[in-house]
Amino acid sequence: MSAPTTLPSARPVAHTIAETYDHRGRQAGEMPLSPSMQQFADEAERLPTDELILNMGPSHPAMHGTVRCVLRVDGETIKDADVQIGYLHRGFEKESEAATYTQIFPYVDRLNYVSPMLNNVGFAMAVEKLLGITAQIPERAEYIRVIVGELARVADHLTCLSAAISELGGLTVFFWGNRAREHVWELLEDVSGARMTHSYCRIGGVAWDLTRDFDEKCRGKIAKIRGLVVDIRKLVERNRIFLDRMEGVGCISAHDAISYGFTGPCLRACGVAYDVRKDHPYSVYDHFDFDVPIADGGDNLARYLVRIEEMEQSLRIVEQALVQIPPGAVIVDDPLIALPAKREVYNSIEGMIAHFKHIMDGLVVPAGEAYSFTEGGNGELGFYIVADGTGRPYKNRCRPPCFYITAALRQMILGANLADVVPIFGSINMIGGECDR
């Protein structure tokens, strides 16, 4: 914010506009004001200078995923904020109750839609926990899940960073970041057939194996992604405009972050080294050598740095997984869980019935309840499922990580300048589909 303008001290300090200048810019007193000018001057004297209510969103281009902030500003300073979510509510949890477990995968794709693979994995693991088959998932399927999940995490962070920086004016970063993300999507499209809404996981494994040239192609893409990330870092990390907007802006303490229920990069940017993959290792994450990056300060810059480093760590995991991945099946060998092969479906009544019952009735999950949590793009992504012994969940509750982070947005923007709302909001990576469900 620029310093307040002061009038030259040689002149007596004017108290109203009318005393100072007329409409031609001449000083008052030099000539009488015209009646219309006098009226303007009177009105100007009554001009309100108190606080203003300002609406930001839900259709504001920088309020990703349609969030509305009702701000009370005093000049440029935010005095109060009312963050309103729910504009992207689709009733995901209710919808789940009318769908078979397998039919829910397309719905979870649309939770955090910038990293659908991680949602796929998280949901599949919750159902597998209920079925008690977590230990029976084929090793190869677990590795595939790790590979596609970590690639999705890279896409998630790239989306967050490039969108946030583009809103600060760095449009080049947006283009470069999206080019890197395009590499991820090309890989995931090769694997799943869809660019964004993959629906690639299945209860008990994944839908089908990786493509034959995946290994080679993936290594090539990793190198390209690394190059683009380095380019982005060179472009912004020593840029004064960028640093001014990021450093010391949108601070939250580790204590407050934990109180709000922060997880993921936003919590690690407060110096808390909590990562579900490390602290509660699931799948085959304990087979890999990777670090959990943390940063101090809990400000925009810390969140940026954590995400940049996490991308590198994810790529490291993918590289290791590509080396370690064993051959074998990609889904459990259980006719009550896995769909029969198409060859059986079209050529034998047994396969036909099994396929039919799988699709129409869904795979039957024994009655019970389970909470399963994984490290999503924004933090701990949890699914709490209550099963009633049918092919559909009785209740499917999702713990969306960014819901708790968005809850702290008010505190983070209080006292900041109006222009800071955009980078703060951008750096917490609120995803409407996930937050509003």
Added chain:
Amino acid sequence: MTSSDPPVPSRPRSATIILPPAPPPPPTAARAAASSTVKPPENRDAPAPVAPNLAATPVPGEPTVTLTIDGETIEVRKGTNVLEAAKLLGRDICHFCYHPGLTIAANCRQCLVEVEKNPKLQPSCQQIVGEGMVVHTESPAVLEARRAMLEFTLKNHPIDCPICDKAGECTLQRHYMDHNHHLTRVDVAKIRKPKHKDIGREIVLDAERCILCSRCVRFCEEIPGTGELAMTFRGDHEILDIAEGHPLDNAYSINVVDICPVGALTSKDFRFAIRAWELKATPTTCQGCATGCAVELHHKHENAYRVMPRHDPAVNGHWMCDEGRYTYKELDADARIRHARVDGQQVPLDHAIAAVAKRLQGRNKKVAAVFSGTSTNESNRALDDLATMLGAERFVLGRPPGKTDELLRDADKNANMRGAIAAAGAAKHEGELGLELAGRAYDAVIFLDGTFELSEVVRSALGAITSVCLSDRVTALAQACAIVLPATSWGESLGTTINRQGRLRVLQPAWRPEGDRRDRADLIREIALALGERDLGSGRDRARAIAEEFDHDGLRQLTTTPAATRPTLLRFSHSRG
């Protein structure tokens, strides 16, 4: 039947008759002065078809037997079979050929269980319970027998699920997933048999899908007693067939479609109409005749697709007649009246109600109120209240009599003639209405239903007076009346009827009424309010009162809990073959 079959347990052929409450004394002099009256039909002894198999639930005063099934000891009625006894414990022993309403054939060998001290596995449907018997239904030998039998059953089964009408409610599909779920080991060609063979008025046979359980053969022999179906040839060339020139066209033939565990027998009416899993089922009562069979109406959105029997031991057992199945065609969406009409013009409902009130008002207006044997007690009672307010003459009309037999079909084709007569009290019948209308005895007439087939004389007489018809579909009578109010059909109404036994039967709404359609009792309530009379209460209020009057828990729940009327989606309900 072979000599090894157990004796069919006998059961006294009697039915409990619940009499309707005595009709209230006629409140007006007009009613008492009615010259000739329609009398309620006599209380006929019309028992439900007797099932040959005893349910396992102990009956007070009857001897019982104690046995152990899978470690659980249970006391059951003497003479029942192990399969029924296990059902009491919540164990559904998988079976194809056993049906509680038919004699036992024990030819599918799917329900084999282990009985201790018995060297071989026994068919649980045929095994009568014995004192101290120890039964295992989940032992390794039983599971292996079940799996192996299913493998045999599937050996020649065609890969028809995508084009089979039974898919989604097929017992074979369900048992395969529950008890076999192994892939095929057979690599020889399947045996071909006749497909889509027309074997009767209502039925098409696909012999390839048939698993030879003989339920349909036994049904035709035992229930209608016509015996058209038989098994011919032997081994895996055995097929179900009819004798040349003797088609399956008895009055109960579609029941074989319901009891067929696979899609071998399909109904011509339902074939390829809709997939079963898209349907929702609403339990209700058949409106085809005075028997009032317990049925399920199967529908999707606002369209009905079929009527299927529900088990009601006191009324219809497991069965219903073919005639009753076609009653759903009355609910045809194309013929529905969705908006009120006054003098041929479509008007908003409140305008039509105001028009009715305006034309009925007047000190010396002589009004005829026509009660209906095809409408619910609720609407007939509402009309009774209105007729009292107007001092109207009462008539009870219905459909003409039709075919009847000893089993379920009643000659009286009105589902609620008893209830209508009870509501109307002493009333006149159709002939008198015609004479009096033709003789200009009345200034106005209100028809509770539009289904009456009135003569040309009567219909032409309606042109000269105020005629009001509460109708759910376009009929000749509705078209002849000056004012037509859109009423709900039995697919959309909550209400009750009284069947030939005097039992209270409940109608449950399957979908929300379209357009301006309202329950008849609600329409009459609006008319009374427009006339400046007291509030008669809604149809639901009347149903609640009837629930109290008959002490009927099911109806009480329907009137108080809206969720109780929610239909069941067939897709996720258990397959019912």
